[in-house]
Amino acid sequence: MSAPSAQSRAGSGPNQTLLAVLMLAPAVVFIVALVGVPFGLAVYYSVHDVTTGGTTPRWVGLGNFADLLSDRTFLTALRNTVLFTFSTLVVVLILSTIQAELLMRNFRGKWLVRFLLLLPWTAPAALGLIGWLWMLDSVFSPIDWVLRQVGLLGRPGAALGALPNLYWLGDRTLAIVSVILVNVWRLLPLATVIVLAGLNSIPRDVVEQSRIDRAGYMRRLFDITLPMLSPILLVAILFTFVFTFGDMINIFILTRGGPANSTQVLPSLAFFTGILGGNLGKGAAIAMFLFPVLAGISALLLRLIRRSEVTI
Amino acid sequence: MATLKVENVHTHFGGVRAVDGVDLNVKDGEFLVLLGASGSGKTTLMRTIAGLEKLTSGNVLIGGEVVNHLPPNSRNIAMVFQSYALYPHKSVFRNISFPLEAVRTERAAIKEKVEWAAGLFGIGHLLARKPRALSGGERQRVALARALVREPNLFLLDEPLSNLDAKLRHSARHELKKLHQRIGITTIYVTHDQVEAMGLGERVAVMNHGKIEQIGAPSDIYRSPANTFVARFMGSPAMNLLETGSETIGFHPENFLPSSHFEASTGAQHFEFHVSGVEDLGSDLLLYGSVPSAKPVTEEGVNESGAVIAKIPARLAGTIEAGQQHDFFIQPAFINRFDRATGQRLSAGPA
Secondary structure, three states, X not given: XXXXXXXXXXXXXXXXXXXXXXXXXXXXXXXXXXXXXXXXXXXXXXXXXXXXXXOOOEEOOOHHHHHHHOOHHHHHHHHHHHHHHHHHHHHHHHHXXXXXXXXXXXXXXXXXXXXXXXXXXXXXXXXXXXXXHHHOOOOOOHHHHHHHXXXXXXXXXXXXXXXXXXXXXXXXXXXXXXXXXXXHHHHXXXXXXXXXXXXXXXXXXHHHHHHHOOOOHHHHHHHXXXXXXXXXXXXXXXXXXXXXHOOOHHHHHHOOOOOOOOOOOHHHHHHHHHHHOOOHHHHHHHHHOHHHHHHHHHHHHHHHHHHOOOOO | OOOEEEEEXXXXXXXXXXXXXXXXXXXXXXEEEEEOOOOOOHHHHHHHHHOOOOOOEEEEEXXXXXXXXXXXXXXXXXXXXOOOOOOOOOOHHHHHHHHHHHOOOOHHHHHHHHHHHHHHOOOHHHOOOOHHHOOHHHHHHHHHHHHHOOOOOEXXXXXXXXXXXXXXXXXXXXXXXXXXXXXXXXXEEEEOOHHHHHHHOOEEEEEEOOEEEEEEOHHHHHHOOOEHHHHHHOOOOOOEEEEEOOEEEEEOHHHOEEHHHOOOOOOOEEEEEEEEEEEEOOOEEEEEEEOXXXXXXXXXXXXXXXXXEEEEEHHHOOOOOOOOEEEEEEOHHHOEEEEOOOOEEOOOOOO
């Protein structure tokens, strides 16, 4: 670019426009290449019969979608996606509010607690999940070891059964519980930070005023803190929802969808079907089920946030 | 309603002595103003009384009962913050009813009391609104109504007028005083504005560095400040302080008058006054200048220009202009004498 001319210093002219275009270009190129193109491709694949080996896509209209609706694995995955997302959401919301509320107080070693709470978020997801894989291992699980030591497991008449292990990822119900547990572990730090920011944004005067007005802890929490926190809680909900709903790394590392496809979710099923199974058309169709839900819920939440904005 | 007693209270934050040994005795129904610059500890003292800050040592007694260890919600006090601290998500009605709900009042009684409090402040027509739809003056009234809706023992006001514009502040001050006369609740009022303090307080406590420098009736503090700090704080413009020999003398600008308007000249102290500037305020003229016979007391941040100021009624000013030199006099009764080294008052009145 040339040196700033008198024209550009005045705040208008072709140089300014060029600069604006150049500044915007990376973001636009990035979004088009990494979001737009794959999305267009996915829409294209979902209405065609395409395989990784095939050369000529064949138009099938909504055939791929129709097939899915009678596919039991798909229906399980659909149910799991909803179940995992909402369970994670509820647990994360409750725990993050409690954690943030505790972190607002002054106590010794607060920085250490904050650091430890944030750790799961800063650690790479794959690394953390491999750690959990060991925690939930069918033979060496430290959780099982603790349960055995306290006598809840591994001897005749024990509360959790006589077998030496619980087989966390080998049992349908426990596998579902495990996946939700690990989801919560991963998303809790972010939600806590968001809620903490929200708590900090409530004017101190207002909280003190409610104490002067003779409100006890519970009344302050439900009548003052939570209503004033609601816009930021919706942000936490939005993030947790989007991260859980579209996430497959958890399933991929922990259960690979097993046992017997009982923990399959839409993103993982799409990956296994489309990429590993080679049926690109069907995989794309599975993934397309995520889109309207994600788009709809995101739009709804953004509207709610705008409406409930609490300002004075 | 109750008395308030503060006994040798210290509130320290780490090494900072925000309140540094304060004693106060407030009578039942009294209106006491805590006056001081920012950082003088006046707000911390009030927050300590409210229980929002933990005191380091000493005692706070409300109605004769030590409340040191009671949380704010158990002290039955009401407070109006400088920001008004209205609950932004609640309607005006629910803002005012909140203190009643917190003590589980019957619904019918709540409605009656809220309407009474709203009527007291003329905000009955605003009950359905949210705080963000109110003007500054209306918000202030809501905050006051909320504070008064349950009869508190003690009414604490933290600069409640400072967010209002000048005109509104004037009428709000008047109303506040009338209100206190009507309901008679023991009131502590924090301000940095000495005009507010003079106008509102039955007694004024001037604070500096966490201590009370002087406490008394506003007119006493105005006429006979206990030391040069208080002297500098009272009056607008502040008291003139001049170094003469071993003493510092202080006099208010309105008592520094030209000879032509001076009635009883017996014993009046004479000063030659070199006028360097004139400010016409409409009702009064402010004359800035210097007195060759004495050096003004200057201090960083206070009277740095070292000007001596005279305030004379505009209709009596005559033809005084900048650059002129005039004979000015002060009645002996209006001269305050302070020790030059300590700044403390030397005598109750001049000899």
